[in-house]
Amino acid sequence: MALTHKEIFERYVYAGAITRNPDAIAAMFTEDGVYEAPLVPDGHPLHRLVGRAAIRTGTGTYHQRPARHGTVNLERSAYVLHDTPDxxxxxxxxxxxxxxxxxxxxxxxxxxxxxxxxxxxxxLRDYFAEPPV
Structure with a gap:
Protein backbone atom coordinates (compact mmCIF):
# COMPACT_ATOMS: atom_id res chain seq x y z
CA MET A 1 0.00 0.00 0.00
CA ALA A 2 1.43 3.38 -1.04
CA LEU A 3 2.07 6.02 1.60
CA THR A 4 0.35 9.37 1.34
CA HIS A 5 2.35 12.58 0.98
CA LYS A 6 1.44 13.41 4.58
CA GLU A 7 2.76 10.04 5.82
CA ILE A 8 6.00 10.43 3.88
CA PHE A 9 6.49 13.98 5.16
CA GLU A 10 5.73 13.06 8.78
CA ARG A 11 8.11 10.08 8.65
CA TYR A 12 10.80 12.35 7.22
CA VAL A 13 10.29 14.92 10.00
CA TYR A 14 10.36 12.16 12.64
CA ALA A 15 13.57 10.68 11.20
CA GLY A 16 15.25 14.08 10.90
CA ALA A 17 14.12 16.88 13.18
CA ILE A 18 12.76 14.70 15.98
CA THR A 19 15.01 11.64 16.29
CA ARG A 20 17.96 12.98 14.25
CA ASN A 21 18.55 9.49 12.84
CA PRO A 22 20.74 9.55 9.69
CA ASP A 23 20.10 5.86 8.94
CA ALA A 24 16.33 6.41 8.98
CA ILE A 25 16.66 9.54 6.85
CA ALA A 26 18.83 7.79 4.25
CA ALA A 27 16.46 4.80 4.12
CA MET A 28 13.66 7.10 2.95
CA PHE A 29 15.62 8.00 -0.22
CA THR A 30 16.12 6.02 -3.39
CA GLU A 31 19.61 4.55 -3.75
CA ASP A 32 20.50 7.42 -6.11
CA GLY A 33 18.49 10.02 -4.16
CA VAL A 34 19.56 13.65 -3.98
CA TYR A 35 19.21 16.04 -1.05
CA GLU A 36 19.88 19.70 -1.81
CA ALA A 37 19.82 22.77 0.41
CA PRO A 38 20.45 25.54 -2.15
CA LEU A 39 20.40 28.43 0.35
CA VAL A 40 23.16 27.17 2.65
CA PRO A 41 26.77 28.01 1.80
CA ASP A 42 29.18 25.65 0.03
CA GLY A 43 30.86 23.47 2.63
CA HIS A 44 27.70 23.15 4.76
CA PRO A 45 27.11 19.45 5.53
CA LEU A 46 23.70 19.54 3.81
CA HIS A 47 24.52 21.63 0.72
CA ARG A 48 24.27 18.79 -1.83
CA LEU A 49 24.21 15.08 -1.04
CA VAL A 50 23.93 12.41 -3.73
CA GLY A 51 23.15 8.79 -2.84
CA ARG A 52 22.10 7.16 0.41
CA ALA A 53 25.65 6.93 1.80
CA ALA A 54 26.24 10.67 1.28
CA ILE A 55 22.81 11.50 2.73
CA ARG A 56 23.54 9.34 5.79
CA THR A 57 26.97 10.96 6.28
CA GLY A 58 25.83 14.54 5.65
CA THR A 59 22.75 14.40 7.86
CA GLY A 60 24.73 12.59 10.55
CA THR A 61 27.37 15.33 10.52
CA TYR A 62 24.71 18.04 10.59
CA HIS A 63 22.78 16.47 13.48
CA GLN A 64 25.94 16.08 15.57
CA ARG A 65 26.32 19.84 15.63
CA PRO A 66 24.95 21.50 18.76
CA ALA A 67 21.51 23.08 18.37
CA ARG A 68 22.44 26.73 17.97
CA HIS A 69 19.01 28.19 17.49
CA GLY A 70 16.97 26.67 20.31
CA THR A 71 14.84 23.63 20.87
CA VAL A 72 12.07 22.73 18.41
CA ASN A 73 8.63 23.29 19.94
CA LEU A 74 6.37 20.80 18.16
CA GLU A 75 3.18 22.23 19.65
CA ARG A 76 3.82 25.65 18.10
CA SER A 77 5.38 24.40 14.85
CA ALA A 78 3.14 24.00 11.81
CA TYR A 79 3.19 22.87 8.20
CA VAL A 80 1.02 22.89 5.09
CA LEU A 81 1.41 20.35 2.29
CA HIS A 82 0.61 21.21 -1.32
CA ASP A 83 -0.04 18.55 -3.94
CA THR A 84 0.94 19.28 -7.53
CA PRO A 85 -0.44 17.95 -10.82
CA ASP A 86 2.43 15.42 -10.72
CA LEU A 124 14.45 16.74 -1.90
CA ARG A 125 15.14 20.45 -2.21
CA ASP A 126 15.19 22.00 1.23
CA TYR A 127 15.01 25.80 1.09
CA PHE A 128 16.19 27.05 4.47
CA ALA A 129 18.81 29.44 5.68
CA GLU A 130 20.20 29.19 9.16
CA PRO A 131 20.14 32.45 11.12
CA PRO A 132 23.58 33.88 11.87
CA VAL A 133 25.17 32.87 15.14
Missing part, protein backbone atom coordinates in the same frame (compact mmCIF):
# COMPACT_ATOMS: atom_id res chain seq x y z
CA UNK A 87 1.45 12.77 -8.14
CA UNK A 88 5.14 12.22 -7.35
CA UNK A 89 5.78 15.84 -6.39
CA UNK A 90 4.57 17.72 -3.32
CA UNK A 91 5.63 20.86 -1.49
CA UNK A 92 5.84 21.45 2.25
CA UNK A 93 5.66 24.92 3.79
CA UNK A 94 7.01 24.71 7.34
CA UNK A 95 7.20 27.11 10.26
CA UNK A 96 9.51 25.64 12.90
CA UNK A 97 8.92 27.19 16.31
CA UNK A 98 12.07 27.40 18.42
CA UNK A 99 12.34 27.96 22.16
CA UNK A 100 15.58 29.77 22.88
CA UNK A 101 17.49 30.32 26.10
CA UNK A 102 16.01 33.02 28.28
CA UNK A 103 12.44 32.21 27.20
CA UNK A 104 12.64 33.85 23.78
CA UNK A 105 10.55 32.21 21.05
CA UNK A 106 11.42 32.45 17.36
CA UNK A 107 10.25 30.85 14.13
CA UNK A 108 12.26 29.59 11.18
CA UNK A 109 10.26 29.28 7.96
CA UNK A 110 11.27 26.97 5.15
CA UNK A 111 10.00 25.24 2.03
CA UNK A 112 10.75 21.69 0.92
CA UNK A 113 10.02 20.22 -2.51
CA UNK A 114 9.75 16.43 -2.55
CA UNK A 115 10.04 14.36 -5.73
CA UNK A 116 9.20 10.68 -5.22
CA UNK A 117 9.94 7.49 -7.11
CA UNK A 118 8.26 4.24 -6.14
CA UNK A 119 7.26 5.67 -2.75
CA UNK A 120 10.76 6.86 -1.82
CA UNK A 121 12.32 10.31 -2.00
CA UNK A 122 14.27 10.65 -5.25
CA UNK A 123 15.05 14.35 -4.76
Missing amino acids: PDVFIAEIDVALDEAGGRATTMSLVQIFRLRDGQIAR
Whole structure:
Protein backbone atom coordinates (compact mmCIF):
# COMPACT_ATOMS: atom_id res chain seq x y z
CA MET A 1 0.00 0.00 0.00
CA ALA A 2 1.43 3.38 -1.04
CA LEU A 3 2.07 6.02 1.60
CA THR A 4 0.35 9.37 1.34
CA HIS A 5 2.35 12.58 0.98
CA LYS A 6 1.44 13.41 4.58
CA GLU A 7 2.76 10.04 5.82
CA ILE A 8 6.00 10.43 3.88
CA PHE A 9 6.49 13.98 5.16
CA GLU A 10 5.73 13.06 8.78
CA ARG A 11 8.11 10.08 8.65
CA TYR A 12 10.80 12.35 7.22
CA VAL A 13 10.29 14.92 10.00
CA TYR A 14 10.36 12.16 12.64
CA ALA A 15 13.57 10.68 11.20
CA GLY A 16 15.25 14.08 10.90
CA ALA A 17 14.12 16.88 13.18
CA ILE A 18 12.76 14.70 15.98
CA THR A 19 15.01 11.64 16.29
CA ARG A 20 17.96 12.98 14.25
CA ASN A 21 18.55 9.49 12.84
CA PRO A 22 20.74 9.55 9.69
CA ASP A 23 20.10 5.86 8.94
CA ALA A 24 16.33 6.41 8.98
CA ILE A 25 16.66 9.54 6.85
CA ALA A 26 18.83 7.79 4.25
CA ALA A 27 16.46 4.80 4.12
CA MET A 28 13.66 7.10 2.95
CA PHE A 29 15.62 8.00 -0.22
CA THR A 30 16.12 6.02 -3.39
CA GLU A 31 19.61 4.55 -3.75
CA ASP A 32 20.50 7.42 -6.11
CA GLY A 33 18.49 10.02 -4.16
CA VAL A 34 19.56 13.65 -3.98
CA TYR A 35 19.21 16.04 -1.05
CA GLU A 36 19.88 19.70 -1.81
CA ALA A 37 19.82 22.77 0.41
CA PRO A 38 20.45 25.54 -2.15
CA LEU A 39 20.40 28.43 0.35
CA VAL A 40 23.16 27.17 2.65
CA PRO A 41 26.77 28.01 1.80
CA ASP A 42 29.18 25.65 0.03
CA GLY A 43 30.86 23.47 2.63
CA HIS A 44 27.70 23.15 4.76
CA PRO A 45 27.11 19.45 5.53
CA LEU A 46 23.70 19.54 3.81
CA HIS A 47 24.52 21.63 0.72
CA ARG A 48 24.27 18.79 -1.83
CA LEU A 49 24.21 15.08 -1.04
CA VAL A 50 23.93 12.41 -3.73
CA GLY A 51 23.15 8.79 -2.84
CA ARG A 52 22.10 7.16 0.41
CA ALA A 53 25.65 6.93 1.80
CA ALA A 54 26.24 10.67 1.28
CA ILE A 55 22.81 11.50 2.73
CA ARG A 56 23.54 9.34 5.79
CA THR A 57 26.97 10.96 6.28
CA GLY A 58 25.83 14.54 5.65
CA THR A 59 22.75 14.40 7.86
CA GLY A 60 24.73 12.59 10.55
CA THR A 61 27.37 15.33 10.52
CA TYR A 62 24.71 18.04 10.59
CA HIS A 63 22.78 16.47 13.48
CA GLN A 64 25.94 16.08 15.57
CA ARG A 65 26.32 19.84 15.63
CA PRO A 66 24.95 21.50 18.76
CA ALA A 67 21.51 23.08 18.37
CA ARG A 68 22.44 26.73 17.97
CA HIS A 69 19.01 28.19 17.49
CA GLY A 70 16.97 26.67 20.31
CA THR A 71 14.84 23.63 20.87
CA VAL A 72 12.07 22.73 18.41
CA ASN A 73 8.63 23.29 19.94
CA LEU A 74 6.37 20.80 18.16
CA GLU A 75 3.18 22.23 19.65
CA ARG A 76 3.82 25.65 18.10
CA SER A 77 5.38 24.40 14.85
CA ALA A 78 3.14 24.00 11.81
CA TYR A 79 3.19 22.87 8.20
CA VAL A 80 1.02 22.89 5.09
CA LEU A 81 1.41 20.35 2.29
CA HIS A 82 0.61 21.21 -1.32
CA ASP A 83 -0.04 18.55 -3.94
CA THR A 84 0.94 19.28 -7.53
CA PRO A 85 -0.44 17.95 -10.82
CA ASP A 86 2.43 15.42 -10.72
CA PRO A 87 1.45 12.77 -8.14
CA ASP A 88 5.14 12.22 -7.35
CA VAL A 89 5.78 15.84 -6.39
CA PHE A 90 4.57 17.72 -3.32
CA ILE A 91 5.63 20.86 -1.49
CA ALA A 92 5.84 21.45 2.25
CA GLU A 93 5.66 24.92 3.79
CA ILE A 94 7.01 24.71 7.34
CA ASP A 95 7.20 27.11 10.26
CA VAL A 96 9.51 25.64 12.90
CA ALA A 97 8.92 27.19 16.31
CA LEU A 98 12.07 27.40 18.42
CA ASP A 99 12.34 27.96 22.16
CA GLU A 100 15.58 29.77 22.88
CA ALA A 101 17.49 30.32 26.10
CA GLY A 102 16.01 33.02 28.28
CA GLY A 103 12.44 32.21 27.20
CA ARG A 104 12.64 33.85 23.78
CA ALA A 105 10.55 32.21 21.05
CA THR A 106 11.42 32.45 17.36
CA THR A 107 10.25 30.85 14.13
CA MET A 108 12.26 29.59 11.18
CA SER A 109 10.26 29.28 7.96
CA LEU A 110 11.27 26.97 5.15
CA VAL A 111 10.00 25.24 2.03
CA GLN A 112 10.75 21.69 0.92
CA ILE A 113 10.02 20.22 -2.51
CA PHE A 114 9.75 16.43 -2.55
CA ARG A 115 10.04 14.36 -5.73
CA LEU A 116 9.20 10.68 -5.22
CA ARG A 117 9.94 7.49 -7.11
CA ASP A 118 8.26 4.24 -6.14
CA GLY A 119 7.26 5.67 -2.75
CA GLN A 120 10.76 6.86 -1.82
CA ILE A 121 12.32 10.31 -2.00
CA ALA A 122 14.27 10.65 -5.25
CA ARG A 123 15.05 14.35 -4.76
CA LEU A 124 14.45 16.74 -1.90
CA ARG A 125 15.14 20.45 -2.21
CA ASP A 126 15.19 22.00 1.23
CA TYR A 127 15.01 25.80 1.09
CA PHE A 128 16.19 27.05 4.47
CA ALA A 129 18.81 29.44 5.68
CA GLU A 130 20.20 29.19 9.16
CA PRO A 131 20.14 32.45 11.12
CA PRO A 132 23.58 33.88 11.87
CA VAL A 133 25.17 32.87 15.14
